[in-house]
Amino acid sequence: MTLSLRFECTLRADADLTWHWITDVRCLRDEMRPLLWMSIPRGITNLEDLLVIPGQPLFTSWLWLLGVIPLGT
Incomplete structure (x- = not known):
């Protein structure tokens, strides 16, 4: 049996900015604070x-x- 889920929402924001x-x-x-803090290698600012x-x-x-x-x- 295959289960498929789909979640959608409409944002009132520019797609590129989002x-x-x-x-x-x-x-x-910022999303994880204050519960978690994550290290990120130097020089990485955007995925x-x-x-x-x-x-x-x-x-x-x-973490x-x-x-x-x-x-x-």
């Missing part, structure tokens, strides 16, 4: 700047619970 916000690593960090190869990790990252307790890679 995409830039979604892929900006600072915005990703669009990375070469995406399906099945390959983009980079290694650490910290409440910004102080390391959770792992």
Whole structure:
């Protein structure tokens, strides 16, 4: 049995601006605060700047619970 889900919403925002916000690593960090903090390699500011190869990790990252307790890679 195959289950398929689809979620949609309409945003009153410019598509390019929305995409830039979604892929900006600072915005990703802001979304997780204050519960989680994520490390990001130096020089990476936007996920669009990375070469995406399906099945390959983009980079290694650490997560910290409440910004102080390391959770792992």
